[in-house]
Amino acid sequence: MSLITNIAKKAAQAAKVMAIQTSEAKTKLLNDMANALRINNKVIMAANDIDISFAKEKGLGEAMLDRLQLNAARIEDMAVGLETVAGISEVVGTLREQVVRPNGLKISKMRVPLGVICMIYEARPNVTADAAGLCIKSGNAVILRGGKEALNSSLAIANVLQQVLVKHQLPKEIVTVIDQPDRALMTELLTQKDYIDLVIPRGGEGLINFVCENSQIPVIQHYKGVCHLFVDEKANIDKALALLLNGKTQRTGVCNALEGLLVHQKVADKFLPLVAKRFQELGVKVNGCARTVPYFDDIVPLADSEFGEEYLSLEIAIRVVDDFGQAIDHIDQFGSNHTEVICTEDQQKAMNFQRLVDASVVMVNASSRFSDGSQLGLGAEIGIATSKLHAYGPMGIESLTTEKYLVNGEGQVRA
Structure with missing residues (x-):
């Protein structure tokens, strides 16, 4: 049995133990993990310093x-995230749709864990804690394969969490970090369909494409975040500028x-000079x-076909549109199904925007930065x-989690 197959098999075995933990046990476990992160924050930051130094040597972008980057505040955020997840109402084991069939069979659906979640990510060491917390709360085990950029940080965080698992007499394999960044091992990981139930990649478009093309396991896809703000003709200009x-x-x-910023032609003369002034200052x-x-x-002038770039920096693409319909068309063509925002005081326009725009989060008069699991009340997010x-x-x-049917009878047989 190969190293990766053995890791995946042990995670699957650990998932069965995690799946039967009570809500109270999971809450205590997550709160203890949060405290352990705080106690060990200097150890984690020391490991992160090694990753930062390596990243700078390699010329990674800002x-x-x-x-x-991890600091005391970000580690505290991870700890608070675990505590928030711990306090969320229990999902596993909840029942719905209980009906009684004419033959007396009682039918319901129960929410259950998926099993083993595989997280593949790049320079995001906080994912180690966020993913672990969400998987534990939902009764799953997690295998984490971070990029070489975040390897020391991820291992340090996971080591802290595993120590807590052992103290609670639980398998440390509930949270596993692949400690070798070899891409060949990642490719093998993506073939472990007998043990892994879902793959969630987080990172650049190249990583997402690689995972989707090579995985034999279902993949949650999130290629990029090309998010737009549309400033409607009925927008409050001060509000629009703040959102931007x-x-x-x-x-x-x-x-x-x-x-991306889309501006209705009727407010361009009023709004864009304000934007120009603030953008120049910033x-x-x-x-x-x-x-x-x-x-x-x-x-920098753009042709109509040159929009849709994910800059991830102090850079933006701006387009003046004729009307509401052209704004929707632009988002349809260049958006990435992530988050889209309209600023308007026209409630009918707002409702139409939320119904028509094809994105996972559609906002009215709110910053795109709220498109985040913790900000939306999920405690933390494992991906988008x-x-x-x-x-x-x-x-x-x-x-x-998913749902399975529960069928209870009294000896009924099908005619």
Whole structure:
């Protein structure tokens, strides 16, 4: 038996133990894990320093370094995330749709864990804690395969969590980190369909494509986050500017940051000069259609076919649109099914936007930065699904479970 097959098999065995843990046991486990992260934060940061130094030597970009960086505040965020997940109402074991058939059979559906979740990610060491917490709360085991950029950080976090598992007399394989970044091992991991139930990749488009093309296991897809803000003719201009600045500049290297701005032609003269002033102050690079050029001193012209870029930096694409319909068409063509926002005081327009736009999260008068599992009340997120099976949008506990039928009878046989 190969190393990877053995890891996957042990995780599947551990998942069976995790699946029968009580809600109280899971809550205590997660709270203890949160405290352990706090106690060991210096150990984790020391491991992260090694990863940061290596990343800088390799010339990684600012967006990747930002995702990789851990400090006391971010470790505290991980701990709070585990505590938040611990406090979420129990999902596993809940029943629904209890009906009685004419023959007396009682039919219901019970929510149950998926089994083993495989997370494949790049420079996101916080995923180690977030994924572990959500998988434990939903009764699953998790195999984590991080990129070489975050290997030391991920191993340090996982070691802390595994120590807590052992103290609770649970298999440490409930949380497993592949400690070798060899791509051949990842390819083998993607063939373990007998033991792994779902693969969730988080990272660049190249990683997602590789996983989807090589996996024999169902994959949650999230290729990129090309998120737009559409400023409607009935928008509150101050509100629109606040949404734009928060969505674009608060944190640039994340998938829920704005990459596109659509402005109704009727408010362009009022809105875009304000945008130009603030973007110049903040150092935002602007790319835009021909109609945006007069509003900006330094702009890179874009042809109508050149939109849809995920910049992950202080850079954005702007287009002036004729009307609501053209804004929808633009999003249909260049959006990535992640998050789309409209700023408008027209409630009918708002409702139509939310019904027509094909994205996992559609917002009215709210920053795209709220498209996040913790901000949407999930405690934390294990990923964002931009395909529609079996989940769509930020994935929390319920997305890591499924339902099975329970049928109870009194000896009925089919005629």
